[in-house]
Amino acid sequence: MTTLNVYFQRMPARLSRLSTVSQPEPSFPPSIWSKWRGSLCEALPYFKAYKGSLHTNGLVATGFLMDKHADPRDVFDGQVIISSVPNGTGTMVRLRDASDSSPNIKAFRNAQKNRTLLAVIAEKRNGIRVFRVRYEKADLQKPSCKLIYTIGWTCLNHECAYFLKRPAIKTEDTIKIEDDDTKMRSDEDVPEDLEYNEAFLFGLAPWIRLPRLRMLQPPGVLEFDRLMTKRRETNQVIDDQLATRLNRTCLNDTQTVTLGSYTARQYFLPDPSGNIIGSFTLLVSNPQINSQPFGPDHLFREIEQGYWIEAKPNKLEGYTRHFQQNFGARYKFGVAVQSKGFDQAPEVILRALHRLIWAGSSAVKKTTEWIDKGGHGPHSPPSGSNDFNELLALGYMEDDRISYHDDGESELGPTVAALSLGSPSIMKFRPKVKIDFGKHLPKNLKGLYRDVLEAPMKHGDIMVMHGQAIHKLYEHTVEPMGGRRFSLTCRYIDPDKMQSQSDKDDAAVKGAIPAASFAFKYDGN
Ligand SMILES: O=C(O)CCC(=O)C(=O)O
Numbered sequence: 001m002t003t004l005n006v007y008f009q010r011m012p013a014r015l016s017r018l019s020t021v022s023q024p025e026p027s028f029p030p031s032i033w034s035k036w037r038g039s040l041c042e043a044l045p046y047f048k049a050y051k052g053s054l055h056t057n058g059l060v061a062t063g064f065l066m067d068k069h070a071d072p073r074d075v076f077d078g079q080v081i082i083s084s085v086p087n088g089t090g091t092m093v094r095l096r097d098a099s100d101s102s103p104n105i106k107a108f109r110n111a112q113k114n115r116t117l118l119a120v121i122a123e124k125r126n127g128i129r130v131f132r133v134r135y136e137k138a139d140l141q142k143p144s145c146k147l148i149y150t151i152g153w154t155c156l157n158h159e160c161a162y163f164l165k166r167p168a169i170k171t172e173d174t175i176k177i178e179d180d181d182t183k184m185r186s187d188e189d190v191p192e193d194l195e196y197n198e199a200f201l202f203g204l205a206p207w208i209r210l211p212r213l214r215m216l217q218p219p220g221v222l223e224f225d226r227l228m229t230k231r232r233e234t235n236q237v238i239d240d241q242l243a244t245r246l247n248r249t250c251l252n253d254t255q256t257v258t259l260g261s262y263t264a265r266q267y268f269l270p271d272p273s274g275n276i277i278g279s280f281t282l283l284v285s286n287p288q289i290n291s292q293p294f295g296p297d298h299l300f301r302e303i304e305q306g307y308w309i310e311a312k313p314n315k316l317e318g319y320t321r322h323f324q325q326n327f328g329a330r331y332k333f334g335v336a337v338q339s340k341g342f343d344q345a346p347e348v349i350l351r352a353l354h355r356l357i358w359a360g361s362s363a364v365k366k367t368t369e370w371i372d373k374g375g376h377g378p379h380s381p382p383s384g385s386n387d388f389n390e391l392l393a394l395g396y397m398e399d400d401r402i403s404y405h406d407d408g409e410s411e412l413g414p415t416v417a418a419l420s421l422g423s424p425s426i427m428k429f430r431p432k433v434k435i436d437f438g439k440h441l442p443k444n445l446k447g448l449y450r451d452v453l454e455a456p457m458k459h460g461d462i463m464v465m466h467g468q469a470i471h472k473l474y475e476h477t478v479e480p481m482g483g484r485r486f487s488l489t490c491r492y493i494d495p496d497k498m499q500s501q502s503d504k505d506d507a508a509v510k511g512a513i514p515a516a517s518f519a520f521k522y523d524g525n
């Protein structure tokens with residue numbers, strides 16, 4: 001079942017714009033199980049069912065979980081899987097007949113009708129065992145069904161005590177996933193002693209996104225992924241779409257500047273009286289920047305191979321889903337995360353950090369100049385330290401996103417800078433519902449303020465938000481437009497505003513930028 005082909009070998013086709021990124025062989029063998037159901041759900045586009053055992057997409061079943069409540073009559077082997085349509089197995093008690101028109105049954109029927117594939121996941125919790133039985137047409141004329149009781153067989157004579165029951169011997173063979181996928185497929189050669197730990201992916205599913213971002217694809221089922229996950233557009237199409245959406249804003253105050261090799265677009269955000277309270281800067285990258293030594297292509301590849309971003313179980317359900325790793329001072333955003341000191345950060349993180357330090361200070365400088373020049377109406381310039389002592393690495397898989405939120409935690413400095421790698425995405429800003437901008441900003445038909453800004457963020461682009469006040473009045477979202485995306489975000493977390501001395505001490509140690517890393521200093525060129 002486990003093989004070492006990794007998912008990212010297919011990346012050049014998917015992320016055609018990143019085809020300069022060549023994909024090396026994986027350096028260690030991943031395993032095919034996941035410890036938590038949450039991680040599994042995070043990882044599998046066709047099984048994002050956190051609570052139910054059936055995941056559907058547009059009323060078509062795409063993923064099915066056999067959990068610890070497998071029924072004694074369920075069948076689970078390399079060729080055949082039989083179980084009840086959820087819910088209805090295990091401790092659940094059926095109160096009424098299943099209805100032909102229930103959504104779950106429809107979803108299975110639709111999958112069958114459309115000939116779409118169904119991923120089956122088996123879960124072990126507290127000793128669930130999967131047994132295998134084989135059904136064979138019985139000769140009902142013969143009173144005895146003894147012959148059918150050989151290993152792995154069962155009786156179909158409904159008068160027999162063993163009718164549809166597990167055979168008497170070897171009935172509770174547990175399933176062990178061997179490295180040899182073929183074993184699972186041969187009807188006659190179902191391995192003895194199959195045993196699995198926690199949750200594992202069975203049968204049709206070709207790959208699993210592991211908590212450590214490693215992908216698997218047993219041989220011969222590559223098509224599965226293509227069939228399973230509806231790919232949207234190629235990146236080329238996405239880029240064209242983005243081009244037409246570029247600069248969609250109703251903000252009056254904007255400027256285009258050159259920052260190093262980047263062209264940067266700056267947007268100045270007003271408060272309800274028209275005072276400029278901060279800026280959003282998008283540093284637009286280009287193929288030259290992206291393909292430079294240690295540039296975004298390199299960083300993407302390094303992170304893609306990295307095994308240091310952990311999948312977190314679904315703590316922020318409904319708000320965001322992603323893989324993450326915090327470096328430097330600890331950033332507490334909704335969930336308590338652990339942070340690794342910059343002294344333990346891999347080179348790729350330190351390189352990104354120095355690129356973001358440059359981008360942040362350059363964008364802030366231009367903002368300050370613009371504000372100082374005056375003539376743009378009243379303004380209240382942001383204040384506070386523009387240093388960074390934290391970097392949050394996020395990995396978004398296909399369809400993952402981060403919904404509207406603000407970065408307004410009280411201990412944050414005024415500047416947030418993020419490097420986008422991989423799939424394009426769109427970042428949007430909108431006024432918070434409770435803020436009254438009067439007639440300063442346009443509303444939609446429902447009477448709600450519209451997004452004031454839609455900024456396409458492509459591979460290599462860097463965005464800089466400057467000014468704490470913008471997080472009081474506005475919120476932002478980042479929507480994916482295709483494949484996998486990493487975002488590396490730097491912030492300053494002010495130790496003076498931290499609650500405890502131990503937090504302060506921790507931040508001082510972990511947030512210190514190692515002197516040796518200044519070898520990776522970036523100057524925009
Ligand atoms: O994914 C991104 O680029 C930004 C994520 C974000 O808004 C955040 O981490 O607060």
Ligand SMILES: [Fe+2]
Pocket residue numbers: 405406407476
């Ligand atoms: Fe944010």
